[in-house]
Amino acid sequence: MQKPDRSVFVLFLCFLFHPEDSSAAATSPGRRRQFARFDNRLAGTLKIAFWIAAVILFWTGIPVICCSIRHFF
Numbered sequence: 001m002q003k004p005d006r007s008v009f010v011l012f013l014c015f016l017f018h019p020e021d022s023s024a025a026a027t028s029p030g031r032r033r034q035f036a037r038f039d040n041r042l043a044g045t046l047k048i049a050f051w052i053a054a055v056i057l058f059w060t061g062i063p064v065i066c067c068s069i070r071h072f073f
Helices: 008-017 029-034 041-072
Strands: none
């Protein structure tokens, strides 16, 4: 029985959350083929921009949450 294909959006989300490792033994050949569609500069740039935005939002969100919690107590 063949697995159903995932949508491009779900596959791109998996690509975003998949760790980057350029060593030869990092991922299996099946994994590399799965994300071969996103093996280009635009997808790499989007991945870097996504993680930079995630880090900035995380570290600016922590003080905002702490300050708002402090006002309640």
